[in-house]
Amino acid sequence: MVKLTTLHAAAALALAGSAVARHSSPRLHNRQSSGSIMESDYSNGATPPGARPGDAAGQTVVIDNDGGHDDNSQRNGCPTIFIGSAAVGGSFSTGWTDMPQVLGFDTMRDLTVGNNVVQPYIIETGKDASKIKRVVITQPGLPRDYWKYANLVRNSLLCASVNSTMGVNTDEILIAAPTWFSTNDASAGSAQSNDLVFNGGNWATGVNSAGPNGEAISSFEALDDLVNKFFDKSTYPNVQQVVIAGHSLGGSFTQHYAMLRKANSAQDGMMSYFIGNPGAYVWPTSDRPIPNPGGNCASTADEWGYGLQDLPPYGNGQGSASSIASRYYGRNIMYALGLSDNEAGDSHCEAQYQGTSHLTRGQNFQKELQSANNGNVPSSQQFNYVPNVAHEDYLIFSDPNSQHFLFAQGSSSGSSSSSSSAAPSSTGRGRTSTSSSGAQQTGSTSQSGSSSSPSSGSSSGALSLISPTSAVSAVLASSAALLALVL
Template identity: 80%
Template sequence: MVKVASFNAAVALALAGSAAAGRSSRLHNRQSSGSIMQSDYQNGAAAPGARQGDAAGQTVVINNNGGHDDNSQRAGCPTIFIGSAAVGGSFSSGWTDMPQVLGFDTMRDLTVGSNVVQPYIIERGKDAAQIKRVVITQPGLPRDYWKYANLVRNSLLCASANSSMGINRDEILIAAPTWFDTDDASAGSAQSNDLVFNGGAWATGVNSAGPNGEAISSFEALDDLVNKFFDKSTYPNVQQVVIAGHSLGGSFTQHYAMLRKSNSAQDGMMSFFVGNPGSYVWPISDRPIQNPGGNCGSSFDQWSYGLQSLPSYGNGQGGASSIASRYYGRTVMYALGLSDNEGGDSHCEAQYQGTSHLTRGQNFQRALQSANGGNVPSSQQFNYVANVAHEDYLIFSDPNSQHFLFAQGTNFAATASSSSAAASSTAARSSSKGSSAAAGSATGSGSSAAPTSSQTSSSGSSSGGASSLVTPAAAVSALLASSAALLAFVF
């Protein structure tokens, strides 16, 4: 018996040492292969995938701001947040360069019009043949495409650590077009053959300002980018393409969804994420506010606030009623912060829609219900997010938003990739708690009235699922029990 006890003690010590070494090895391996878990990093550390030449600012952010500064991870999510790229110049005077965005490649292989290039960025290192879902992000007013691609990437990291979401981030690809304006061409970021617009004209689908006199709608250029991802010769397994934006990017997305031309091969695989837009293109002529002031009584229903006087992209698409009818069949999420009381679009025409981002969204929901027999169209939903103002990251990373952006309508592989599986396993062991995006929340689809500020469709944190992992201690106990049984048999 002394021999057995001594042998078991030796086994226990050896296994304990092996377990400690294993934990150290696993930690090293996770870091080497690009861990996304906060527990593997310190604030300011180099982010996974970092390369020489990446723009400054793109380090790991770990703090307690909870996403309210648009530069930190939301509360309860165990994954890292990668900071936004620093860029020279300004949106008012023009950007001086296209930043090298960590984990993304800058592409100039999309030609629109006559030898005109529409640049875009795309996640690096993902296998095109494995991609099932593409999220194309839109910039905000500053044309900061790098920021929004990064925000959605950070939300994807968070979502991939939530086992209840059921996604594989290796099968999701993020891309972002640039939408340069003429100031960017003067400042240096746009090259001589890049598509450029006057001011914010890109956001409404009107024609470009060049180069060389070329008049091309941003919607036409986006159509071409969408076509690239539906090209089966390069992306044979794509099931869904999502257009996503917040603020002016959300307005752009809603306008594009309204006016996008019919495409029977693609329409069932397209969806649109509209976050806190400053204004909408209204599908009906009625407005909730009458005579709000100003001198636009004859233009409040014209494009880009209504369906009259359409830009050239809308030629041949029929009248307002047919365009609106087509829009009602499109898959759209409107994600609105219940604390977003900012005024938004200050133009006279926007005042007919309401007084803030939130009230305009609520009024737009009522307009959809009025035009569709009292219900929001069945393919559309409103996600009212509690305790969130005009905060883009908290809109993108809300669990309901994540489900719409990354999961809805996509059949992911049964076996997740090693990176996603590692994230899910670690998240399952974390202490964060929250609600699943797929259960327990009403998002407003088909509801009879827009929510008030006391109602919400989602919680403020994401959750990890249950885990069946065997702990090192349990493994030691099991092995000791087995060795004891074996030794009892031998002796």
């Protein structure tokens, strides 16, 4: 039976936030105003730290009672601020009219991926490249809203940075996000004449671009080049981990990339993939859980996008489907799934062979991994089932198990008391955890008491209730921003 560590975590963080607020004098409040990340130091609509002239509208401090369910507020129990998403002109269907200046990020055009072809991306500003140990590269959703997802992951990092069990040092973590422009964005004005552009959502499956100037370049190739930039020791000498992270269509993109990314012996052990609530999966075998879902796509259900047949040009020379699947089984992956995510997901006929919703497709994919690996999820992969969360981006990214995978797992400065250090399941391989809306869990395979999770077992909580004084001490010790309070 899962222990109720949720209350412990939420209480500790809430006590920390309220204690800081109670002990803040006006002079201390003024000293915090330029750099504090604590919600107690702000009012709704206030200007966040790091704001610059030219930042797009909408990026103010959001303080409300939605608890993250609107993807535009901080999750319950976390005392740090939530920074709102940038406002952008145009639309994802007609094209975005501009690249917003994202608060705390710089827009970069120094990545050349073809013959005078540029892949723009954004990157956190003001961080010392020599101190960076981990880079989290976020992917957009269906609207190509890279600014939103970089911001969501940044808000989750702020939250994680004051959780003493995480051991997160924000100075050592860098968030970046590529822009996957469509031809509509070029027409609307956000993409420049030499920027890489794709037809519609083709960026999400790694097929070749639609230009510019007739250039045919896979989004996977462009992402390879971005990853290489962060592994370049001349610029980032201490990078230990690069995490590719996405939710919804961004989760599908991440899973597609993890499946087809070319082997790289120098990098593969330092690569991780965070796959949140994808609409559908690339299935590693020709088996499907739903044999006759209807429709007339039986002949294409195993083609690329849903299976390993008829690969795009990026997949040329990568061997047989079984060898690609075998390589995939060795990759470090977290699948983060909301236990209330009953949305239909990808509506294409081919996706119906995988299940009827985001959740059931994820559960079926876990069973497929077990079936293909002697009854076990591969030891380098884990499923994180998040209770009381539907298709909600921020609550998936800011779940403590997710935070540990994104920001701490595999880092020398990261805490070991979290899901990444969980004891093997009863099968001895793989992990399944069920988060408890604030509990960081360790131990063998666990579930929430719902039949939704395909595995069962026991778990133990890694967070324990601490006194208000201890909570404040832990928060002050774990956040560089908060150290300014006592200087």
